[in-house]
Structure formats: structure tokens, C-alpha cells
Amino acid sequence: GDAVLHLTAPGAGGVSVRVSDVSGRLVREFVAVPDTEGRCSLIWDGMDGGGERVASGVYFVRATDGDSVATEKLVRLR
Numbered sequence: 001g002d003a004v005l006h007l008t009a010p011g012a013g014g015v016s017v018r019v020s021d022v023s024g025r026l027v028r029e030f031v032a033v034p035d036t037e038g039r040c041s042l043i044w045d046g047m048d049g050g051g052e053r054v055a056s057g058v059y060f061v062r063a064t065d066g067d068s069v070a071t072e073k074l075v076r077l078r
Helices: none
Strands: 003-008 015-021 026-032 039-044 057-064 069-076
Touching: 003 057, 003 069, 015 039, 026 039, 039 057
Parallel strands: none
Antiparallel strands: 003 039, 015 026, 015 057, 057 069
16 A cells, blocks of 8 residues: 655645665655645655556655655555
């Protein structure tokens, strides 16, 4: 299933999201837009930047809005 992360982004702009594998290789990059109260729900569908489903394993999701950074560790099961 999809991985859903909830975070609060104090800035008004978009949130840059980077998904990387355990070796630090960038798997996917996208921008999420917070709602009017700064809450942001990030949904990662388990696909890489080329539209391929990633392998099972541990991934790190790093979201930054320029001032703050949130990092989550995900375990992806096929």
C-alpha cells in the first residue's frame, strides 16, 4: 500500500520531498503543498522516478520546506 506521512510545515511554500534507499541513492523526488494551516499529508505510492515499483526494503523520506526538515524511516513490503 501507499506510505502516508503527516507533518506540519511552518512555511507557506511547497515542501520538497526526497525518498532515498538505505545506500542514500535518490529514488523519488516530488513537491507537496501544505493546507492553509501548514499541515501536509505526503503520499508515496512506492514508485521510483521512472514509474517502476521499488523493491522491498528500508527507505528514508526527507521533507524540507527550507526552514525545517522531517525525516521518516519506512519499511516497504511488496
